[in-house]
Amino acid sequence: MAKYLFENLELINEFKNDKNTAIITDIDGTISEIALTPGEAIVKADMKQAIVNLKEKFKLVGVISGRSVLNAQEMLGIEGILYVGNHGMEYIFEGEYFIVPEVKEYLSQIKQCCGQLNEELSNIPGILFEDKGICHSIHYRQCNNPEMVRSQIIKSIKNSSNSKNLQISEGRKLVELKPPSSYDKGTIINKIIEDYDLNKIIYLGDDITDVDAFRRLNELQNDQIIRSASVMVISKEIPTYIKNSASFFVLNIKEVLKLFRWLLD
Incomplete structure (x- = not known):
């Protein structure tokens, strides 16, 4: 059962007081408010400044987003942090770009499938x-009957001849098409821990895809490989089981900023 973080801050003092801690966070719904469209979402100046300050204090600061890695980098515009996009399938650190090789062969297929879906569904x-770039999302947040549209999107994907072998996942009011890759936020968090020789990590997220990271961190902590604190930003759009996959929860993005400032104090 996840605990309310601000009633249990003493449980994460060890992270605050260790400069070797890593801070990894999702973007949308975690450090940026959910917007009607992805292009309208912003990371506010006070949040950016807190992330800059965290970068100066701790061993590693990074963001893992469902957005493309270039879009994530553009949103924050902070040098010296790790940017991971498309749920772990691509990342940028210190100017170097990496893409998971296994996804490349599916890029044209995903584009064809989404082109077909666009023709079928664009009248909604x-x-x-x-x-x-790698993944494609279909957002239905602004639709009049979101759940009906969701069902229609999923049905159209499954009926598409171009969707064979592709992965279908869901997030907050979106359906996403992905290459059939083993990479997810849990896989990439494991790689980050290995690549940067981390032993303490705080991870923040708000959505279904963050559960992969929460679960992997729980496994690594149970195996006594690392110490971790996973923090869920709760919302009405997220089922209770997702909240309880994290160690702690906070109520909103303002409390994420409050946490960052507490870590810096």
Whole structure:
């Protein structure tokens, strides 16, 4: 059962007081408010400044997003942090770009499938298609009957001849098409821990895809490989089981900023 973080801060003092701690966070819904469209979302100046200050204090600061890695980098514009995009399938650190090789062969297939879906579904008022380079998202937040549209999107994907072998996942009011890669936020968090020789990590997220990271961190902690604190930013859009996959929860993005400032104090 996840605990409310600000009633249990003493449990993460060890992270605050160790400069070798890593701070890894999702973007949308965690350090940026969910917006009607992805392009309208922003990371506010006070949050950016807190992240800059965290970078100066701790061993590693990074963001892991469902957005493309270039879009994530553009949103924050902070040098010297790790940027991971498309749920771990690509990342940038110190100017170097990496993409998981196994996904490349599926990029044209995903583009073809989404082109077909666009033709079938674009007449639905409020639907939005987002091309993220590797993955493609179909947003239905602005649709009049979101759950009905969600079902229609999933049905169209499954009926598409171009969707064979592709992964279908879901997030907050979106359906996403992905290459059939083993990479997810749990896989990339494991790679980050190995690559940067981390032994303490705080991870923050707000969505279904963050559960992979929460679960992997729990496994590594149970195996006494690392010490971790996973923090879920709760919302009405997220089922209770996702909240309880984290160690702690906070109520909103303002409390994420409050946590960052507490870590810096």
